[in-house]
Amino acid sequence: MVPTHDDPRYLRSREAIVAAAREVLLTHGPGALTHARVAEQAGIARATVYRHWPRSDQLLSEAMATVPMPFFDAPASPTRDWLVRELTTLAQQLGHHDVRVVATTLASAALWEDDMDARRARFADLLASRLADALDDARARGEVDLHTDPRDAAALVIGPLYYRATIERGTTDEHVVATLVDGLGRWR
Amino acid sequence: MVPTHDDPRYLRSREAIVAAAREVLLTHGPGALTHARVAEQAGIARATVYRHWPRSDQLLSEAMATVPMPFFDAPASPTRDWLVRELTTLAQQLGHHDVRVVATTLASAALWEDDMDARRARFADLLASRLADALDDARARGEVDLHTDPRDAAALVIGPLYYRATIERGTTDEHVVATLVDGLGRWR
Structure with missing residues (x-):
C-alpha cells in the first residue's frame, strides 16, 4: 500500500x-x-x-x-545603529560552516539548476528589498543622504562580508562594518 | 606499454x-x-x-x-583611475558564465576539498596583496588617505561585484564602481 x-x-x-x-x-x-x-x-x-x-x-x-536566513527583517531606528547591528550579526553567521555551505551552494548550483536559481533570486530580492525599504524610510525621516540607489545597498554592504567569508575565509571586524555603513551615504 | x-x-x-x-x-x-x-x-x-x-x-x-584571472596585476598611476578601470573590467568579467562558474565553484568546493581550498587561499591572497600593495604605494605618493587597512580593500571593492554577479546575478554600473573606490579613502 x-x-x-x-x-x-x-x-x-x-x-x-x-x-x-x-x-x-x-x-x-x-x-x-x-x-x-x-x-x-x-x-x-x-x-x-x-x-x-x-x-x-x-x-x-x-x-x-533547513538553514534559516532571517536577516534585515525588522528595521529599527536609528537606522545606522540597526544596520551596524544587523551586519555584525550577518558577519558572525557567515563565520559558521552551515551558513557558508548554504550561501556558496546557492550561488554555485543556481548556475545549472532552475529550482536553485529561483531560490537564489528570491533570496537576493528579499535582502535587496528589505535594505532598500529601510534606507528609503531612513531618508524620508531625514536620517541620511544616500550616495547610491537604495537597491545597490545589499551588494555594497553584504558583498564584502560574503567575499570575506567565502573567498578570503576570514572574519569582518567592527571597523569594517562601520566603514561599509558610512559608505552608503552621509548619516546625520 | x-x-x-x-x-x-x-x-x-x-x-x-x-x-x-x-x-x-x-x-x-x-x-x-x-x-x-x-x-x-x-x-x-x-x-x-x-x-x-x-x-x-x-x-x-x-x-x-583553464580560466585565467589576471586582475590587479599591473598597477598604474593615478591609482584611483587605475582602480576604477580594473574594477570595471572585473565587473564585466563576472558577467561571463565561465568566470562565475570558477568563482562560485572555488568558494563552494573549497569547503570540502583541501586542494581546492589551497587554490582559493592562493587566489584570495593574490588579489588582497596586489590591492594592498597598490594602495600602500598610492598612500606613499600622497594620492590617498585610506579609511581602512589596505588588506581590507579586496573585500570592500571586489565583494560587492562578486555578490552582484553571483547572488543577485546582475551587473555593476560605473556609478557603483566609483562609489566603491571613493569609499576606500579620501582621494586627492
Whole structure:
C-alpha cells in the first residue's frame, strides 16, 4: 500500500530524509547529495527516498531550506545603529560552516539548476528589498543622504562580508562594518 | 606499454581530457565532473582519464586552471583611475558564465576539498596583496588617505561585484564602481 501524505509513517520518513540530506550536505557538500547517500544516512530504503523526492536537486533544495536566513527583517531606528547591528550579526553567521555551505551552494548550483536559481533570486530580492525599504524610510525621516540607489545597498554592504567569508575565509571586524555603513551615504 | 610523460600520445590525451573537463564543468557544473562524463566528452577510454587524474577533484582543479584571472596585476598611476578601470573590467568579467562558474565553484568546493581550498587561499591572497600593495604605494605618493587597512580593500571593492554577479546575478554600473573606490579613502 502506498502511504498517503498525512500517514504518520510517511511524515516520519520525510523528516528523517530531510535531516539526513542536511547532514550529508553540511558534512560532504552538494556533490555528495545522492539518493543512495541520503538513504544510507537516514537508515531508510533508497526507494523511499526516491518516492519522496524523485530528483537529487529536490533533495538539495530541502536540505538548504533547513538553514534559516532571517536577516534585515525588522528595521529599527536609528537606522545606522540597526544596520551596524544587523551586519555584525550577518558577519558572525557567515563565520559558521552551515551558513557558508548554504550561501556558496546557492550561488554555485543556481548556475545549472532552475529550482536553485529561483531560490537564489528570491533570496537576493528579499535582502535587496528589505535594505532598500529601510534606507528609503531612513531618508524620508531625514536620517541620511544616500550616495547610491537604495537597491545597490545589499551588494555594497553584504558583498564584502560574503567575499570575506567565502573567498578570503576570514572574519569582518567592527571597523569594517562601520566603514561599509558610512559608505552608503552621509548619516546625520 | 604505459606511455611516458613526454610521449606525444600522452600529451595529446592529457590536452583532450583537460578540454573535456572544462567543457563539462562550464556546461553542467562541478557535480557532473566525473571520470565517465569526461571520458565520454573527450572520446577517450575511462581508464585513460583515471591514469592521468586518479581523483575527480583533480579533474576539477585542472578545469578551473583553464580560466585565467589576471586582475590587479599591473598597477598604474593615478591609482584611483587605475582602480576604477580594473574594477570595471572585473565587473564585466563576472558577467561571463565561465568566470562565475570558477568563482562560485572555488568558494563552494573549497569547503570540502583541501586542494581546492589551497587554490582559493592562493587566489584570495593574490588579489588582497596586489590591492594592498597598490594602495600602500598610492598612500606613499600622497594620492590617498585610506579609511581602512589596505588588506581590507579586496573585500570592500571586489565583494560587492562578486555578490552582484553571483547572488543577485546582475551587473555593476560605473556609478557603483566609483562609489566603491571613493569609499576606500579620501582621494586627492
